[in-house]
Amino acid sequence: MKQSKLLIPTKKENPSDAEALSHIMMERAGYIYQISAGVWAYLPLAYRVIRKVKGIIQEEMEKAGAYEMETPSMLPADLWRQTGRYEAYGDTLYKFKDHNDREYILGPTDEEAMTEILRDSVKSYKKLPLVVYQITDKFRNEPRPRYGVLRGKEFSMLDAYSFAADEEGLDEAYQAQAKAYHNIFDRAGLHYKVILADSGTIGGDNSQEFSAPAEIGEDVIVYTDGGYAANLEKATAKFDAVQQTAEPGKLEKKATPGAHTVDEACASLGVDQGQMIKSMLYMAKMGEDDYQPVMVLMRGNDEVNETKVENALDCEELELASEEDTVKYLGAHPGSLGPVGVGEDVKILADNYVKVLVNMACGANDDGHHYVNANIDRDFRVDQFGDFRNVQEGEIAPDGYPIKFTNGIEIGHIFKLGTGYSKKLGAQVLDKNGRLVDMIMGCYGIGVTRMLSAVAEQNADENGLVWPDSIAPFDVHVIPVNAKKDEQMAMANELEQQLTAAGYEVLVDDRKERAGVKFADSDLIGIPLRVTVGKKAADGIVEVKIRKTGETLEVKQEELVNTVGILLKQLDKQTSND
Amino acid sequence: MKQSKLLIPTKKENPSDAEALSHIMMERAGYIYQISAGVWAYLPLAYRVIRKVKGIIQEEMEKAGAYEMETPSMLPADLWRQTGRYEAYGDTLYKFKDHNDREYILGPTDEEAMTEILRDSVKSYKKLPLVVYQITDKFRNEPRPRYGVLRGKEFSMLDAYSFAADEEGLDEAYQAQAKAYHNIFDRAGLHYKVILADSGTIGGDNSQEFSAPAEIGEDVIVYTDGGYAANLEKATAKFDAVQQTAEPGKLEKKATPGAHTVDEACASLGVDQGQMIKSMLYMAKMGEDDYQPVMVLMRGNDEVNETKVENALDCEELELASEEDTVKYLGAHPGSLGPVGVGEDVKILADNYVKVLVNMACGANDDGHHYVNANIDRDFRVDQFGDFRNVQEGEIAPDGYPIKFTNGIEIGHIFKLGTGYSKKLGAQVLDKNGRLVDMIMGCYGIGVTRMLSAVAEQNADENGLVWPDSIAPFDVHVIPVNAKKDEQMAMANELEQQLTAAGYEVLVDDRKERAGVKFADSDLIGIPLRVTVGKKAADGIVEVKIRKTGETLEVKQEELVNTVGILLKQLDKQTSND
Structure with a gap:
């Protein structure tokens, strides 16, 4: 294919509003165009990548026994009212x-x-299980679209749905989908972590999140080299502290003027963060108009994990108390809060790491004052101990390996849904015994356009995009250094024919641009191999450059097809080993 | 592929609201599901057909030098305001x-x-011409969706756009698209007519409409065996009448009580329709608040072609006059209108076929009265003669062949757009001389889901759908008569493997249903060839049935692959010769 015929509006400058490398490079390389905030057009190069990703998905879905169909984008509001999601999604x-x-x-x-x-x-159960999928545009009234096509208002998604008459049928589909997801992400050259969620009662997991590590990822993933992976909200670590044995000192109230943060209070008191108690007041919604004030105690250097607190309280919602409520229940403002003297109307939760401390410092519920030598039971009460903190890097995960953190982009999610939707919409079948039973559902999703962002984010460098060959817009970029020279264009055309005949997709830069412009554009576009037809063309020699490593080698024309095959195979292996 | 794994909800009964054969059969065969009036889901079989149609389009577009991309469905209203189409499209x-x-x-x-x-x-002009296309869902607030997926609110469309710096570039793209359209429709097995519209000033046509003849088509196509094709609005025929030579009789006013139609008036007066003048009063909008009353005269058996009248008047809009206006300008109600005595404030147009008449009958502008022996000039004035009528079947077209009528479904349209959009949106490039010029555009569209309706409409029979092999969901439908019999299922599986290995797509009906149900479903689904594995399977013999013709033949297993190849080729030839 000739580059002059393709719409590839490359840019020299970074787009002014772009933060993410993937966004910068996809826009600069002429892959995407923003029609409106968070609403994107995919130009021909991006569309070729999308088509390849779709092709991989279609192959793997069919292997998993799922078949493609397509529902419309416009859906009746009443249908969504039946499941309560019209209200639940609200402004989204x-x-x-x-x-x-x-x-x-x-x-x-x-x-x-x-x-x-x-x-x-x-x-009838006889027609089940069935698995259907579609790759269609989805819409979300996203208040803060960002990072290019990563978080947009309209995006392409694979969504699959399984319907079964029994748990075995569900599990079979779920496992097949899990396997397909691994294959899809592997083939697309993505690095990813699989995060298992809540174990179901029937054994095995009932949800897996596939997350691609990347700096701009909006989730924090906790993982280990042993294979453990969890969201920060759910991650746990081995408890690793021993009971302190110092003699309890005398509780003393000290002035800490101007100290509002843990750091400031520690400095003012000359106390280590590990001995300082951070006291946070929350309002927990226990039911309609039923709010319970809850104080959570934590070491000064730990962070409250609100999900864990919510789970311990079994509350509907957890919110930091307003300043008004704080003064009402504790008589002081945040910055000087503490558990000493707190009434029975406030429930006090403390992290396990607080339990082992002796002679703690804490706020005195008197603005500008803290206590030192506060001790559990003697000076304040704790209603419930538990794991209420975020794990930290370096702690030991349940699998015995040290915990690492990374940001991650959610690229896929599989769920055992159960019968919630079937019940609400009356989707029943006759079972073997002739009884009506709710269909048991699973749902499975991959962000297709988001995958482009994730792959770009993981592979791009300062010169542009770097695509794994499996989803690259082309396999080989042939560049006649001077397209005005007939012999160079003739050779470029010949190479295109030879490579195309061998099954490779070739882009020929036939533009009458300076060589520097062509090379820069080639790096931006990120096709795995670049073949330069230059001065040595007369001797039948071209230069091959590997985009990913920058390595170059000179190759005789008659060996080019063979060399391209070997190099692409090597690159493919590197990708899967990375 | 096994039928038990695919969602194919066939139905025995016709859907109650379906009028069109294509709609009835696509719904009964489990291809489509209506989510809401005019909003459809495409189930797996339909999706396979769509995928093949898209594949053909993609191949032909690439051959034509057009490259795929994708713009979003949600578009900023302000962008559409810039071209005036936000208002022009209005409620659509x-x-x-x-x-x-x-x-x-x-x-x-x-x-x-x-x-x-x-x-x-x-x-810069150096980067032009460029042609881009997309196959995406389009949306239309259709007040009367009907005929299944033929006219829906959301539908899949191919739309291509060419951008050039000069007329040659536009013409090159336009011709390439025209050729691609022929290839696409030919390959999809569609019969169609190409309707040329207004000839451009630079020679050649500037618009072609591709229309598939079908009973439910919403356009009337006028065509001949010589290749002439036109919409009824534009069709012309050779003038074929001679001047009447009778002596002018005496103008007489006669009572025609209760005669409101041409038929009734002719009967009342004992006059032939060819001598009766039909007089229609229109209001022509010539400008803002500027309406001109216009009377159009026509033989009683002719129909006014309002497009021709509009063109002759060069008016913005033409509407039949209200009863109020009719009484105001002519003093009578429709049914008794005529040109005699009409004042200068009403412009009178007459069809060429009126010019040759002598002693006409016409309304007397006096309710319940007509004139006989009315003659031009002597009794009434005509301001302008012209071709203002619809052509009729059997008349001679400009190409010398007799005119035929058919209904047609518009399946494609190509246009030379010019610079209208470029001007409004400021899309300019520097030309060879360094001057800014407007890009010259062409636009090209095919209704993809609509093509399914058109193909189904042209090919379905009373037993179900009949797909051309090029877009059929599968090539071969293998049916073990009794799936409970191991040897039949084993042979069916073997045939599936052999045929698949030879490159054919095979659907195996592995359901444990009665043979009658399976055969009926197979006819409904409409795969080109059916292979029945029955009693003779033991002797290595299967039956092949051609869906289109109903012919059957017995084939030895080892010859099946070969036979399938020959039969599909024959069918393909028949399709292209049809």
């Missing part, structure tokens, strides 16, 4: 009406429509 | 807002976004 949904005032939404996901279709199409 | 657009009250529409077509992208991406 784009809403509009037709001529007859029928209300529609643009689908952000598709459990409703798929369940309705299956409900009306399948009446 | 679906409109909604995001979190920040930014207004969006769902794109029904995409000139605006494409022009904007090219404007920002290309600055």
